[in-house]
Amino acid sequence: MLYTAIQPTHVGIIKGSCIGLKQMIEATGERCAIGLALSGGGVRAAAFHAGALRRLAEMDRMRDVAHVSTVSGGSLFTGLVFHFSGYKWPTGEQYMHDVLPQVRALLTTSSLQWNALFRLLALPCNWQFLTSRANVVAQSLSRDWKIQATLSSLPSYPVWSINGSCSESGRRFRFKSGEIGDHESGYAQAPNLPLAAAMAVSAAFPGGIGPLAIRTRDYAWTKKATWNDETSKPHTPQFHKLHLYDGGVYDNLGLEPLFDMGKQELRQPENRDQRAPDIDFLFVSDAGLGYERQPLPHPLNPLRLKRVADLAFDQIRALRVRSLMNYLKHHPSNGALLPIGFAAPGGATVPASGVFLTPAEAVAAACVKTSLKCLSVEQFTLVERHGYETAHWAAKNLLAPGLPT
Numbered sequence: 001m002l003y004t005a006i007q008p009t010h011v012g013i014i015k016g017s018c019i020g021l022k023q024m025i026e027a028t029g030e031r032c033a034i035g036l037a038l039s040g041g042g043v044r045a046a047a048f049h050a051g052a053l054r055r056l057a058e059m060d061r062m063r064d065v066a067h068v069s070t071v072s073g074g075s076l077f078t079g080l081v082f083h084f085s086g087y088k089w090p091t092g093e094q095y096m097h098d099v100l101p102q103v104r105a106l107l108t109t110s111s112l113q114w115n116a117l118f119r120l121l122a123l124p125c126n127w128q129f130l131t132s133r134a135n136v137v138a139q140s141l142s143r144d145w146k147i148q149a150t151l152s153s154l155p156s157y158p159v160w161s162i163n164g165s166c167s168e169s170g171r172r173f174r175f176k177s178g179e180i181g182d183h184e185s186g187y188a189q190a191p192n193l194p195l196a197a198a199m200a201v202s203a204a205f206p207g208g209i210g211p212l213a214i215r216t217r218d219y220a221w222t223k224k225a226t227w228n229d230e231t232s233k234p235h236t237p238q239f240h241k242l243h244l245y246d247g248g249v250y251d252n253l254g255l256e257p258l259f260d261m262g263k264q265e266l267r268q269p270e271n272r273d274q275r276a277p278d279i280d281f282l283f284v285s286d287a288g289l290g291y292e293r294q295p296l297p298h299p300l301n302p303l304r305l306k307r308v309a310d311l312a313f314d315q316i317r318a319l320r321v322r323s324l325m326n327y328l329k330h331h332p333s334n335g336a337l338l339p340i341g342f343a344a345p346g347g348a349t350v351p352a353s354g355v356f357l358t359p360a361e362a363v364a365a366a367c368v369k370t371s372l373k374c375l376s377v378e379q380f381t382l383v384e385r386h387g388y389e390t391a392h393w394a395a396k397n398l399l400a401p402g403l404p405t
Contacts, residue, residue, distance in 0.1 A: 032280035033066040035258040035266070036158075038074025040203075040248035041340070042370040043107055045073030045287035046080070047380045048340050050103055051387025052285045053081070055395070057092035057100075058351065065089065066277050069161040069257040071247035073287065075202035076372075078160060079147055079195060080106065087153045106145065108380050113372035116140040134204035134212035134244070137372075141196035151178045151198065152191035161257040163247030164201040167211060168239045172250045174257070175201070180214075181221065185242060186235040188219035201244040203372065211243035252288050252313070253320050261323040266334060282335035283395070284324065285387065288317060289370045290341060336394040340386065341366035350392045357386055 034056075038049045056062055070078045084102045085094055120126050120136045129135040141147045154160060154177075162175040171182035175198040181187035201212045216237040223235035247254065259282060260267050268278045297304040321337070328335050343359035350356060357365070365386040368379055375383070 032064055033277040034061060034064045035067040035279040035282045036065055036069070037254040037258055037282065037284045038068070038070045038078060039254055039284075039286045039288050040072025040074060040246065040252045041287040041289060042073045042203075042372055043076070043112075043375055044289075044340075044365075044368040044370060044379075044383055046077035046103070046107060047368075047375060047383035048287035048365070048387035048390075049074055049077045049285050050100060051384035051389070052283075052338055052391040053095060054100060054384070054388045055391035056283075057090075057095040059395070060092050062090060062092040062095055065158050067159050067161070067258060067279060069163065069254040070202065071163050071252055071254040072203045072205070074254055074285070075162050075199050075247070076112070076141075077103070078162075079141075079199045080145070082154065082160075083145075083147055083149070087149055088155055089158055104380055104384070108375055108377050110144060111372070111374040112137065112140055112145065115144045116372070131210055132213055132243075133210045134200045137203065137209060138194065138196045138200035138212065141199055142194060145196075147194075147196045147199065149195045150191060151175060151193050151195060153195065154178075161254075162198045162202050163251065163254055163257070164198075164204070164244040165247055165250040167243040167245060169242075172247065172256055173201070173242070173244050176257075180219070183223075185216075185237045185239075186221035186223035187232070188221045190219060202247045204244065205246040205248070209246070211245050213241050213243050215241055248288070249313075251320065252317055253284060253286055253324075255284065255320055255324065258282055259324060259327070261320060264323065264327050264330075280334070283338070283391075284335065285338045285391070286321070287340040287383075287387070290314075290366060338387070338390045338394050340383075340390070342390050342393070344389070344393050348393070350389050353385060353389055356389050356393075357382075362386055 039045055041048070053062070056065070068078055080103050081090065081095070081099055082088075084099045090099050116133065116137045116139070119139055120129065120133060126136050126139070156177065159177060164173040164175070166173040166182050166185060169182055169184040171184050173182045173185070174180070175193070178189060178191040179187050180190045180193065197212060203209065204211055216239065221235045221237055222232035224232050250256075255261075258267055258279060259265075266279045266282055296307055324335070324337060328337065341362050343362040344356040348356050361382065365383045368375070368383055
């Protein structure tokens with residue numbers, strides 16, 4: 001049995017989170033700027049996010065997406081969205097009729113996990129990456145999934161933050177607008193860095209994949225002397241190498257670039273030269289695996305340590321979810337949380353699906369294993385539909401006048 005993040009007391013917040021925004025749209029005739037936070041969770045998360053974006057596309061809201069923050073499976077999915085749309089953010093129609101079918105076909109036929117393992121074991125030149133297998137994942141993304149663009153290939157709008165975790169600084173390490181770094185190590189321009197490398201970092205879970213290492217001397221770094229300084233100065237990082245892990249180690253929701261937990265408010269663009277608008281609405285698609293209830297393994301079982309680590313990760317995630325839910329409670333027009341495993345009340349219906357998935361089916365979708373293996377067609381269909389239906393429930397009031405419900 002999996003623990004689901006959304007308790008019954010939160011359903012009202014999810015249901016009513018967009019009412020004020022609908023009123024704003026009707027009153028002003030203006031569109032809103034959406035910030036998307038797409039969580040980790042392997043290929044399961046990619047399928048869930050694919051369904052959530054299908055609902056946005058159906059609502060003609062893809063053009064309103066101004067900021068995207070991703071982790072792990074969310075980064076893999078977003079990279080595919082850009083790849084299949086020629087490195088431009090797709091319109092709703094393009095997403096529905098071109099991008100989504102290609103994402104579905106790839107994620108149900110090509111196993112990133114097995115492709116990377118084959119490259120690691122079969123190619124002696126890759127044996128050097130035995131403890132840093134993210135390098136081989138990057139190879140597989142480039143050669144098997146054909147992600148051969150660089151960071152400079154990405155459009156300036158929407159702004160995409162690809163999130164990793166730096167083991168040396170303990171900070172969120174970002175790839176954004178051709179720039180890499182964190183506020184402790186400093187920042188460097190890296191327009192020619194392969195997008196596959198950034199995507200691999202974002203999915204480099206400790207133990208399973210391992211870090212991707214970058215040599216700091218390969219880049220020119222800058223850093224602000226104090227947090228409030230307006231200008232940056234040349235900086236030499238403390239470490240010769242930075243080992244970059246899965247962004248989910250730091251924040252599996254991908255919330256930090258878009259939401260300030262301490263101030264309980266939406267973050268606004270850091271780079272004004274991007275001309276990206278302030279965020280009006282935060283869409284958080286959470287497809288992370290819940291905390292499984294099970295006995296503690298035997299003291300000699302190495303999985304005992306993993307169980308303790310899972311507990312720590314779950315509590316970190318819970319703190320972020322509670323902070324976000326408290327914000328939405330007081331600002332219901334500013335965002336929505338889409339939690340995997342959520343089941344709508346019995347008898348509720350949704351476009352293109354009919355009656356919602358049952359609670360058992362929602363749990364089955366949430367229990368699809370976290371991995372980089374391909375999904376069966378049945379698994380992808382179930383999880384993608386679950387993401388679509390959850391997005392409909394969370395944002396069914398986020399509709400401009402005249403759009404279908």
